[in-house]
Amino acid sequence: MLTPFHLAYNVRDLDETRAFYGDVLGCTEGRSTETWVDYSFFGHQISMHLGEPFKTDATGKVGEHMVPMPHLGVVLRMEDWKALAERLKGAEVDFVIEPSLRFEGEPGEQATMFFRDPSGNPIEVKGFADMDRVFAQ
Numbered sequence: 001m002l003t004p005f006h007l008a009y010n011v012r013d014l015d016e017t018r019a020f021y022g023d024v025l026g027c028t029e030g031r032s033t034e035t036w037v038d039y040s041f042f043g044h045q046i047s048m049h050l051g052e053p054f055k056t057d058a059t060g061k062v063g064e065h066m067v068p069m070p071h072l073g074v075v076l077r078m079e080d081w082k083a084l085a086e087r088l089k090g091a092e093v094d095f096v097i098e099p100s101l102r103f104e105g106e107p108g109e110q111a112t113m114f115f116r117d118p119s120g121n122p123i124e125v126k127g128f129a130d131m132d133r134v135f136a137q
Helices: 014-024 078-090
Strands: 006-011 028-034 036-041 043-049 057-062 065-069 072-077 095-102 111-115 124-126
Touching: 006 014, 006 057, 014 028, 014 036, 065 095, 065 111, 065 124, 072 078, 078 095, 078 111, 078 124
Parallel strands: 006 043, 072 124
Antiparallel strands: 028 036, 036 043, 057 065, 095 111, 111 124
16 A cells, blocks of 8 residues: 655745645645645655755656656656646646657656656656556566
């Protein structure tokens, strides 16, 4: 049984954060104060605190892409991934890596997309047609 993770990181503006995570991503807001806000990030708890976001660099080589490191991510069922990809395209989110399929025909075949929140924090969302294949070798 999987259990929710908790991750806390910095953002520059809570209003922008609420608009992005709540309105664009469709996450449910939890507790908050004047300096932080919690969200259910697809069933996981993330806490965004006012402060300077962590530095990232495109140093992670995955397939043909160099991906931003470090980054936050989540794995979704393929139908949920496709719905979110359409939602993000409709919101005109600027993708670091456009929604695409990688490792096609291999045990780890997955859909992926990378984008950044308004503070520049990188997010990857993966989609699997078969969730039993998430850790396949």
